[in-house]
Amino acid sequence: MQRYTQIQMTIPCQTTKELLSKAYALNHMSVGELARQWQFSMPNDTRSSKGFVGQLLEIALGTDSGNKPQPDFEHLGIELKTIPINPKGQPLESTFICSAPLNPILGQTFEESLLYKKLKKILWIPIITAQKSQPFIERKIGRAILWEPSTEEYTTVKTDWEELIEMISLGQLANITANHGTYLQLRPKAANARVLSKGIGEQGEPILTLPRGFYLRADFTKKILK
DNA sequence: TGCTGATCATGA
DNA sequence: TCATGATCAGCA
Numbered sequence: 001m002q003r004y005t006q007i008q009m010t011i012p013c014q015t016t017k018e019l020l021s022k023a024y025a026l027n028h029m030s031v032g033e034l035a036r037q038w039q040f041s042m043p044n045d046t047r048s049s050k051g052f053v054g055q056l057l058e059i060a061l062g063t064d065s066g067n068k069p070q071p072d073f074e075h076l077g078i079e080l081k082t083i084p085i086n087p088k089g090q091p092l093e094s095t096f097i098c099s100a101p102l103n104p105i106l107g108q109t110f111e112e113s114l115l116y117k118k119l120k121k122i123l124w125i126p127i128i129t130a131q132k133s134q135p136f137i138e139r140k141i142g143r144a145i146l147w148e149p150s151t152e153e154y155t156t157v158k159t160d161w162e163e164l165i166e167m168i169s170l171g172q173l174a175n176i177t178a179n180h181g182t183y184l185q186l187r188p189k190a191a192n193a194r195v196l197s198k199g200i201g202e203q204g205e206p207i208l209t210l211p212r213g214f215y216l217r218a219d220f221t222k223k224i225l226k
Numbered sequence: 227t228g229c230t231g232a233t234c235a236t237g238a
Numbered sequence: 239t240c241a242t243g244a245t246c247a248g249c250a
Contacts, residue, residue, distance in 0.1 A: 049235070177231090184230085185228070190233080191233070210232095
């Protein structure tokens, strides 16, 4: 097992403007170049190093949240996401946003949810990926996009969230598939299929079930990046 | 061949 | 175990 990093520290950006100019400066740079600049050792394969590019960008842009459940740039209210896109600008994957509560807080509104806190402002860093098999080192960083949901996007995501949370609350977890939701999906988010966490069963009883996460569909992020 | 369900790595 | 960072891979 290999650590990606040496210990690195960056001074967090104080303003959104400062963060954006840092992000724009990475445009056209390859992931390999950025890794070299930060003395990251490049992983050999994408499979065993899925989070590599995301971690690299966190260091390069100086996030300050660690792995706490809050936006990466907490003081700016901005979440950082790398997203693999093909040369036509189409996302290759859906985007994980946050883990889903399997025992939702009763009465919690969308605005109070972790999902909303992360979604309300996202700095997208496109990673131009010729093919899924292309090694990280060759992939190129694209132009960053600071995004906030439009009224329509906000409303649709909110509706998705409310429907999914209601199903979870009513013990319908077993019936939720990735087909639910217009922009949002609820899908497994675990090390493997044997990982269990506490949820709500059909009769309201506690059950053990696979941890889930909220993801944005690739069709949706495609619109965002346009 | 796109999408859903499964999986990989790290840190606290 | 649960949070973060995501991509893999088999099947419809």
